[in-house]
Amino acid sequence: MNKPLVIWDAGHGGSDTGAHAFGTKEKDWTLEAALYLHNRSKELGIPTHIVREKDITLEALPRTTIVKNSGATFCISCHFNAFNSQAKGVETIYSIFKGSHDSKGLAEKIAYAISNEGMDFRRVFSRQGTNDFDYYYMHRMTGKVETVIVEFGFIDNEGDYDKLRFKEFRIKLYEATLRAFCEHTGNLYQLPNSSIDVLDEYYKVQIFAGSLSGAEKVAQEAENKGFETFIVKEKK
Ligand SMILES: [Zn+2]
Incomplete structure (x- = not known):
């Protein structure tokens, strides 16, 4: 070893x-x-x-x-x-x-x-x-x-x-x-490849947007801050 x-x-x-x-x-x-x-x-x-x-x-x-x-x-x-x-x-x-x-x-x-x-x-x-x-x-x-x-x-x-x-x-x-x-x-630190894989459970946060362009805008803002996002279309 x-x-x-x-x-x-x-x-x-x-x-x-x-x-x-x-x-x-x-x-x-x-x-x-x-x-x-x-x-x-x-x-x-x-x-x-x-x-x-x-x-x-x-x-x-x-x-x-x-x-x-x-x-x-x-x-x-x-x-x-x-x-x-x-x-x-x-x-x-x-x-x-x-x-x-x-x-x-x-x-x-x-x-x-x-x-x-x-x-x-x-x-x-x-x-x-x-x-x-x-x-x-x-x-x-x-x-x-x-x-x-x-x-x-x-x-x-x-x-x-x-x-x-x-x-x-x-x-x-x-x-x-x-x-x-x-x-x-003096070792290089990097974030884990798979932060979600190590968790038993995780949470999602929803942000409401009334239009697709509004949804894209807030998604982009969240992405800019390092969050993973996706947009879902829902009927009323
Ligand atoms: Zn102890």
Whole structure:
């Protein structure tokens, strides 16, 4: 296997559900995020690897061994937060040790990109444990791989959940993460070929027009703004 530039980690899994609130288990969304980002990285030609592709239990040691052995430069560990139902917004966490690839800068770019999509910006931080090492094992036990933990939002917060519950919104956050990653690593970012293919459901917006020329005019305006349009003729 070629050395991947990035390994995407789906936090938790199997008997470890992670946070759960409003009928959602964190482990399902982290898997969705990592799979999505892994596949999109492939699409962009970025050497990529993934920690788990299924709903399996991974303790700290086997999980970090996969990350270490991958030889990846970066690991992005995907999570959704829960706290006291009051906290909200995106958080990213980098190691207390300064690596050669500026994972603090990457953590900042990802958090800003996600907040630009509509999540509140909460913080970008690193945390030292009781000894001289990182508090989080994804930083402490992944060796030279520079790990950034991404907490997309709080699933136990009503405001955050009300956005996150929509898959198309979560996908926007994943795309923002990938865009920030590409920017940081000098890879070319492109929008997905098939944004509709990845969605289970999607919505259409209708604009009423009384004449064909009026319909063509508003369709053109929408096209100019990047929307796909089509015109349908209906009888009264
Ligand atoms: Zn988590």
